Amino acid sequence: xxxxLMAFTEDLDTFFNDFKVTVSYKNVNYTGILDQxxxxxxxxxxxxxxxxxxxxTDELGSVVFNDEITVDFEKYKVRSVRKIDDGKLSIISLxxx
Numbered sequence: 659x660x661x662x663l664m665a666f667t668e669d670l671d672t673f674f675n676d677f678k679v680t681v682s683y684k685n686v687n688y689t690g691i692l693d694q695x696x697x698x699x700x701x702x703x704x705x706x707x708x709x710x711x712x713x714x715t716d717e718l719g720s721v722v723f724n725d726e727i728t729v730d731f732e733k734y735k736v737r738s739v740r741k742i743d744d745g746k747l748s749i750i751s752l753x754x755x
Contacts, residue, residue, distance in 0.1 A: 670714055670746060681711065681718065682728040688717045692729050709734060709752035715741055719748040
């Protein structure tokens with residue numbers, strides 16, 4: 659028996675369908691997934707929320723520190739951007755304005 663390799667074609671739009679939010683950057687709308695985990699810093703007290711936006715790298719991976727973006731009509735500023743996994747997706751760390 660031979661080894662059969664099958665190409666995997668991913669559809670990133672399907673990934674975003676269930677949890678997507680509208681993201682506006684430079685007057686263009688995109689989709690993303692916003693996570694808002696609380697960060698426990700000391701003595702089990704929640705001191706901050708760590709806003710992270712998961713996006714397609716080819717759409718929003720080029721944003722830079724301090725750029726302003728809107729997520730579901732709320733304004734945020736970019737703290738950092740990093741590619742994840744195979745680089746097709748990026749995580750944008752945000753600060754609420």
